[in-house]
Amino acid sequence: MxxxxxxxxxxxxxxxxxxxxxxxxxxxxxxxxxxxxxxxxxxxxxxxxxxxxxxxxxxxxxxxxxxxxxxxxGPAPEDMVIGEDDEYQVFKAAFAKLEYSRKISDPAARKLAVQKVWRDHGEVLRHLNEDYR
Incomplete structure (x- = not known):
């Protein structure tokens, strides 16, 4: 073999x-x-x-x-995301997006980016402290 x-x-x-x-x-x-x-x-x-x-x-x-x-x-299909069925991995990815969006210097753009993260990943991030909203 x-x-x-x-x-x-x-x-x-x-x-x-x-x-x-x-x-x-x-x-x-x-x-x-x-x-x-x-x-x-x-x-x-x-x-x-x-x-x-x-x-x-x-x-x-x-x-x-x-x-x-x-x-x-064979290899994994291109559209298959590593760890997408693992709650911890999904949380880490969503949290990373949230942290990135919170570092945007323009207040208006930051607000829109944070809102988008919450809209797209709110269910995963629901247990975060209110300070992250």
Whole structure:
């Protein structure tokens, strides 16, 4: 087997890992939209006791097993944003936009930019202190 390219369709997909000594190590947790390459060695680590790898599941088999498709073959589609299904990542992106808009020096432009962020991302930012509104 040569290296294979996949993309993550649901944040939380985890690739197993082992240390050089063969001990279990922390795996790599992927975010939606990430493209990842699986080497033959990593592929072997994904096999269960019966020799089957979850990476061989078709989209339909993934839905049957997990209730949704977790990964796909090939690179991530261009319109798939990394982490867009992860509440924390979405919050960080919205907060970054808010901070950027609050630094605009022109008061009128700043007000319009902040209002736009709240209009577009208000649901995600709803728990922020009133000082950020």
């Amino acid at each position: 040569t290296d294979k390219i996949f993309h993550c369709r649901a944040t939380g997909l985890t690739l197993p890992a082992f240390s050089a000594a063969g001990d279990a190590a922390a795996g790599r947790v992927l975010s939606r939209g990430e493209t990842f390459t699986v080497s033959p060695e990593t592929y072997e680590l994904t096999k269960d006791r019966l020799g089957s790898s979850f990476l061989d599941l078709t989209p339909q088999e993934q839905v049957q097993k997990w209730g949704s498709q977790r990964f796909g073959t």
